[in-house]
Amino acid sequence: MHPPKRRKPPRFQIYKDIGNKPYAITAGLSFVFLLAVWSLLSYTEAVNPVFLPQPQRVLMELIRQLGSAEYWNHIGISVFRVSAGFALACLIGIPIGILAGTFKFGEALVEPPMEFIRYMPAVAFIPLIMVWAGIGEWAKILLIFIGCFFQLVLMVADNTRRVSQDLLHASFTLGAGRWKAIETVIIPAIQPQLMNTMRLILGWAWTYLVVAELVAVSSGLGFAIMKAQRFLNTEQIFVGIIVIGLLGLISDRIFAFLNRRLFPWA
Amino acid sequence: MDQAARNRGTAQPEAVPGEITILGLHKAYESRKSRFEALRDIRLTVGGNEFLTILGPSGCGKSTLLRIVAGLEDASSGTVLLDGEEVIGPGADRGMVFQGYTLFPWLTVRENIEYGLKLRGVPILDRRGVSSYLLRVIKLEAFDKAYPKQLSGGMKQRVAIARALANRPKVLLMDEPFGALDAQTKLEMQEMLLDVWEKEKTTVLFITHDIDEAIFLSQRIVVMGAGPGRILKEFQVRLPAERTPEVRERPEFLALKRELAQLLKH
Numbered sequence: 001m002h003p004p005k006r007r008k009p010p011r012f013q014i015y016k017d018i019g020n021k022p023y024a025i026t027a028g029l030s031f032v033f034l035l036a037v038w039s040l041l042s043y044t045e046a047v048n049p050v051f052l053p054q055p056q057r058v059l060m061e062l063i064r065q066l067g068s069a070e071y072w073n074h075i076g077i078s079v080f081r082v083s084a085g086f087a088l089a090c091l092i093g094i095p096i097g098i099l100a101g102t103f104k105f106g107e108a109l110v111e112p113p114m115e116f117i118r119y120m121p122a123v124a125f126i127p128l129i130m131v132w133a134g135i136g137e138w139a140k141i142l143l144i145f146i147g148c149f150f151q152l153v154l155m156v157a158d159n160t161r162r163v164s165q166d167l168l169h170a171s172f173t174l175g176a177g178r179w180k181a182i183e184t185v186i187i188p189a190i191q192p193q194l195m196n197t198m199r200l201i202l203g204w205a206w207t208y209l210v211v212a213e214l215v216a217v218s219s220g221l222g223f224a225i226m227k228a229q230r231f232l233n234t235e236q237i238f239v240g241i242i243v244i245g246l247l248g249l250i251s252d253r254i255f256a257f258l259n260r261r262l263f264p265w266a
Numbered sequence: 267m268d269q270a271a272r273n274r275g276t277a278q279p280e281a282v283p284g285e286i287t288i289l290g291l292h293k294a295y296e297s298r299k300s301r302f303e304a305l306r307d308i309r310l311t312v313g314g315n316e317f318l319t320i321l322g323p324s325g326c327g328k329s330t331l332l333r334i335v336a337g338l339e340d341a342s343s344g345t346v347l348l349d350g351e352e353v354i355g356p357g358a359d360r361g362m363v364f365q366g367y368t369l370f371p372w373l374t375v376r377e378n379i380e381y382g383l384k385l386r387g388v389p390i391l392d393r394r395g396v397s398s399y400l401l402r403v404i405k406l407e408a409f410d411k412a413y414p415k416q417l418s419g420g421m422k423q424r425v426a427i428a429r430a431l432a433n434r435p436k437v438l439l440m441d442e443p444f445g446a447l448d449a450q451t452k453l454e455m456q457e458m459l460l461d462v463w464e465k466e467k468t469t470v471l472f473i474t475h476d477i478d479e480a481i482f483l484s485q486r487i488v489v490m491g492a493g494p495g496r497i498l499k500e501f502q503v504r505l506p507a508e509r510t511p512e513v514r515e516r517p518e519f520l521a522l523k524r525e526l527a528q529l530l531k532h
Binding site for chain 2: 164166167169170171172173174175176180184185188189191263264265266
């Protein structure tokens with residue numbers, strides 16, 4: 001008699017953790033795959049190299065650009081615009097979002113118009129912004145602000161509404177009034193979710209940055225991309241896109257790190 | 267406590283603080299199409315320092331009644347008095363322990379216990395004194411710096427009880443606090459609760475659907491029935507004040523258990 005054969009559990013289990021190492025390997029493989037497709041298409045010249053430059057040439061270009069002070073100026077000014085627009089949106093949007101999520105009056109006052117505005121493409125505001133704010137720094141910051149603000153308010157309001165009623169009730173029976181409950185329950189309770197929301201919105205901010213820098217500017221990564229396009233310098237376009245991607249990734253990682261550090265209780 | 271002792275000396279038994287009087291309480295939920303009567307004509311007095319349990323099947327409105335006493339819900343008509351004064355809204359004089367876990371996850375065990383004191387601006391040294399004492403009472407001194415997510419269900423409820431007691435409430439309202447715990451932990455928690463009640467001498471209004479729990483803990487049991495929620499009958503528990511586990515085997519205990527089971531069947 002054979003011992004009963006134990007079937008191995010399947011590798012792909014719904015929601016089940018797979019451990020750090022397999023995760024990292026899989027993630028690495030997906031990058032390798034992307035690179036492989038790119039290499040295949042470019043080295044065989046299946047796609048015209050003017051449209052799709054070879055990876056190693058993009059890498060050379062990236063190294064060359066990162067060696068130049070001018071490019072770092074572009075990066076600097078772009079980071080400044082994103083940070084300013086994003087920070088402004090957070091500064092105004094988060095308190096409004098919390099109030100809209102806490103009080104039904106706030107919700108009625110804020111949400112219907114925001115639901116309406118957020119479906120208007122921020123890009124369509126560009127001509128209007130140029131009329132309002134000219135073509136200076138404020139115009140770019142304003143566009144990023146508009147792109148982020150309305151989404152942020154609605155998402156923060158949603159985060160706020162998800163705070164457990166029981167926690168609020170507990171604070172009331174421990175002597176908290178409404179404002180104390182907001183201060184000592186709602187605000188701490190939403191923080192981890194709020195960080196996630198900010199992470200998402202920061203991604204949007206980078207998207208709007210490029211849009212903002214495509215018109216009437218002479219600095220920034222978006223401008224660098226536009227300039228490269230004029231000379232059909234696809235390597236440089238790729239470099240610009242990759243640098244923005246890396247900056248986005250770095251800021252995203254910083255948020256993820258802060259989330260773990262600041263909220264060990266979550 | 268000294269207050270209570272002094273009052274007892276003045277030959278006015280009704281002057282023991284923490285007396286709840288519920289007068290002709292009705293609660294109905296009304297929508298345009300239907301009307302649901304949750305509570306009908308509840309009259310009940312809970313004496314100062316008394317341990318009273320409301321026993322009833324799910325849906326009999328016992329939780330609603332407790333939440334009205336806590337001030338978390340409004341009655342449709344009728345009043346709740348605490349030491350002769352009408353209860354309006356929640357307050358620190360009526361501490362509450364909920365069925366679900368309602369510790370603030372961002373605060374450590376000690377900070378959770380001190381929450382109410384901090385709201386009232388009690389200086390830190392005094393807060394430390396109270397929380398250290400209560401940590402000892404609930405036997406969790408070693409966990410003072412732990413976050414709620416590191417605690418088991420029973421430990422969380424012990425902290426929740428300590429958090430409510432830190433405010434020195436006149437009344438402790440308990441809404442099936444041990445309902446989610448396993449049988450063994452439940453028994454331990456019951457003994458601990460009696461121990462705490464012995465030390466703190468506060469009025470306890472306890473809600474459960476567990477007959478054994480009701481008899482073991484209470485001095486008096488009020489049985490509620492559903493549809494609409496109303497008081498069916500009242501029982502004095504004639505067991506020694508000292509409740510050891512052996513109490514559960516006494517003939518009085520078993521007789522009362524049979525009677526209550528019979529009553530709840532209908």
